[in-house]
Amino acid sequence: MDVATEPKPEPEPLARSEPAGYGRVFAVREFRAVFAAHAFSLLGLMVSEIALSVLVYRLTRSPLMSALTFALGFLPYLIGGTLLAGIADRFPARRVLVVCDLVCAGFVAVMVLPGAGIAVLLAMRCALATVAPLFQGARMATLTDVLGDGDLFVLGRSLLRIVSQSALLVGFGLGGVLLSVVSPRGALLITVGTFLTSAALLRFGTRRRPARSVGRSxxxxxxxxxxxxxxxxxxxxxxxxxxxxxxxxxxxxxxxxxxxxxxxxxxxxxxxxxxxxxxxxxxxxxxxxxxxxxxxxxxxxxxxxxxxxxxxxxxxxxxxxxxxxxxxxxxxxxxxxxxxxxxxxxxxxxxxxxxxxxxxxxxxxxxxxxxxxxxxxxxxxxxxxxxxxxxxxxxxxxxxxxxxxxxxxxxxxxxxxxxxxxxxx
Structure with a gap:
C-alpha cells in the first residue's frame, strides 16, 4: 500500500541570470531515483531486443521474422498511446509507473518459459510495446511533479534523452557480449530483473502523489x-x-x-x-x-x-x-x-x-x-x-x-x- 511521505525541500529555482547546469537536477533526491530506474529499464529493453531477435532467428532461421521483432517495437505504440493514455492521469503516477514495470517484467518472464513459441514471443513483444508509451508518458509527467514545470524539468528530460542515446551506443554491444556468455532466454531473465529493480526504485525512491484527474467514463x-x-x-x-x-x-x-x-x-x-x-x-x-x-x-x-x-x-x-x-x-x-x-x-x-x-x-x-x-x-x-x-x-x-x-x-x-x-x- 502506498504511504505518503513528507516532501523535502528541493533546490531553489534556477535564476534567469545564472548559467544552466545539470548539477541542480541531480540534487533533487526523487529525480535520482527516476534517473536510475530509467537506466535499469532501458538496459533491460536493449538486452531483451537483441536477445529476442536472436532467439526468434534460432527458432525460425528466418531473417524476416528476426527483423519483425524490431518492427513490433514500433507498431503498437500508437495503440497504447491513444487507448491507454487516460491511465496516466486517472491514477497516482507512482502506482502507474510501478505497475507498468511489474507488468513488463511479467511479459518478459513469459518469454523465458522453455515452451514459449514464436507466437507467444511476438505477442509478448507487442504487449511490451503497448505498455511502453503509457510508462514513458507517465514518467515524463512525473518529472513535472518532481522538478516543477520550469528549467529543471527541461534539464531532467534532457538527461533521460541522453541516457537513451547513450544506450544506443553501448546497449546492443553489451547485449552481444552477454549473449556470448548466456543463452537468449537467460539474457531475457536478466531483463526481468532490471524491470523489477526499476519498479523498486520508483516505489521507494519517489513519494506518493494524487491522481491528476478523476475518470468518470x-x-x-x-x-x-x-x-x-x-x-x-x-x-x-x-x-x-x-x-x-x-x-x-x-x-x-x-x-x-x-x-x-x-x-x-x-x-x-x-x-x-x-x-x-x-x-x-x-x-x-x-x-x-x-x-x-x-x-x-x-x-x-x-x-x-x-x-x-x-x-x-x-x-x-x-x-x-x-x-x-x-x-x-x-x-x-x-x-x-x-x-x-x-x-x-x-x-x-x-x-x-x-x-x-x-x-x-x-x-x-x-x-x-x-x-x-x-x-x-x-x-x-x-x-x-x-x-x-x-x-x-x-x-x-x-x-x-x-x-x-x-x-x-x-x-x-x-x-x-x-x-x-x-x-x-
Whole structure:
C-alpha cells in the first residue's frame, strides 16, 4: 500500500541570470531515483531486443521474422498511446509507473518459459510495446511533479534523452557480449530483473502523489477524449508536430546505413560508425545546450535549430565518403538540442490535468512516426537509391520544419521567447 511521505525541500529555482547546469537536477533526491530506474529499464529493453531477435532467428532461421521483432517495437505504440493514455492521469503516477514495470517484467518472464513459441514471443513483444508509451508518458509527467514545470524539468528530460542515446551506443554491444556468455532466454531473465529493480526504485525512491484527474467514463473513451482535448489546442498541436516531424525524417540515414556502408565498402566497422554518429551528435548537442546555455538562450535557438537540423542531409547529394558522412550525421544530431526549448514550451502549454495523457500521446506519436519514417525511407531507396533518399529527407524535412516554425511563432505566448524563467520544484 502506498504511504505518503513528507516532501523535502528541493533546490531553489534556477535564476534567469545564472548559467544552466545539470548539477541542480541531480540534487533533487526523487529525480535520482527516476534517473536510475530509467537506466535499469532501458538496459533491460536493449538486452531483451537483441536477445529476442536472436532467439526468434534460432527458432525460425528466418531473417524476416528476426527483423519483425524490431518492427513490433514500433507498431503498437500508437495503440497504447491513444487507448491507454487516460491511465496516466486517472491514477497516482507512482502506482502507474510501478505497475507498468511489474507488468513488463511479467511479459518478459513469459518469454523465458522453455515452451514459449514464436507466437507467444511476438505477442509478448507487442504487449511490451503497448505498455511502453503509457510508462514513458507517465514518467515524463512525473518529472513535472518532481522538478516543477520550469528549467529543471527541461534539464531532467534532457538527461533521460541522453541516457537513451547513450544506450544506443553501448546497449546492443553489451547485449552481444552477454549473449556470448548466456543463452537468449537467460539474457531475457536478466531483463526481468532490471524491470523489477526499476519498479523498486520508483516505489521507494519517489513519494506518493494524487491522481491528476478523476475518470468518470470508460478508460478508452476517456483516453480518446483526452487526446482530442490535447490536439484541439492549436499551440499544443504545433509543438507536438515539431516533436514528431524532425525525427521522422532524421531516421532515414539510420534505416539505410547498412546499404550505404555496403556501397562505400567500409564493412561492419564502418556500419557501426554510421549508426553511432547521430547519437553522438545528439548527446553532444544536448550536453552543451543544457550545461552552457541559459533557458532564454535555448528558447531563442529552438526554432532556428529545428529548421537547420536536417539540412546536413542535403550533403548526401554529393555521395560523401565515410568521414564526411559521419561529420554530416554528427552535425545533424547536434541540432536536436532544439528539444530543450520545445520541452519548456510544451509543458507550459498543456493543462496540468492533461499532462499525463499529453506526454503519452507525444511519446506514441514520436515512436510511431519514426517507424513510418524508416519504412518510407526503405521504400524510397528501392527506387531512388540511398543517397537520393537521404537528400530528399533533408530537403522535405527542412521545408516541413520551416512551415511548423512559422506556425509556432504565430502561436507563441509572451513568455515563450525568453524561456519563461527558470522555475523549479
Amino acid at each position: 470508460a478508460l478508452v473513451k476517456d483516453s480518446l477524449r483526452g487526446a482530442r482535448q490535447v490536439l484541439a489546442d492549436r499551440r499544443v498541436r504545433v509543438l507536438l508536430l515539431l516533436n514528431w516531424v524532425p525525427p521522422m525524417f532524421s531516421v532515414a540515414p539510420e534505416a539505410l546505413a547498412a546499404p550505404y556502408a555496403d556501397g562505400l565498402g567500409v564493412g561492419a566497422a564502418g556500419l557501426g560508425l554510421l549508426m553511432c554518429a547521430l547519437p553522438v551528435g545528439t548527446i553532444a548537442g544536448e550536453l552543451y545546450a543544457g550545461s552552457r546555455l541559459r533557458p532564454e538562450a535555448r528558447a531563442r535557438l529552438a526554432l532556428p535549430l529545428v529548421c537547420c537540423t536536417l539540412l546536413p542531409y542535403v550533403g548526401y547529394a554529393l555521395h560523401p565518403g565515410l568521414v564526411w558522412s559521419l561529420l554530416l550525421l554528427t552535425v545533424s544530431g547536434a541540432g536536436s538540442a532544439y528539444s530543450l526549448g520545445l520541452d519548456q514550451w510544451f509543458v507550459r502549454a498543456v493543462p496540468e490535468e492533461l499532462r499525463g495523457r499529453a506526454m503519452t500521446l507525444s511519446t506514441a506519436g514520436l515512436m510511431t512516426l519514426q517507424g513510418v519514417g524508416m519504412a518510407l525511407a526503405g521504400v524510397a531507396a528501392e527506387f531512388a537509391g540511398v543517397a537520393a533518399t537521404v537528400t530528399g529527407a533533408g530537403v522535405l524535412g527542412t521545408v516541413c520544419c520551416l512551415l511548423l516554425a512559422v506556425e509556432a511563432r504565430r502561436t507563441e505566448g509572451p513568455g515563450d521567447r525568453d524561456g519563461g524563467g527558470g522555475g523549479g520544484a
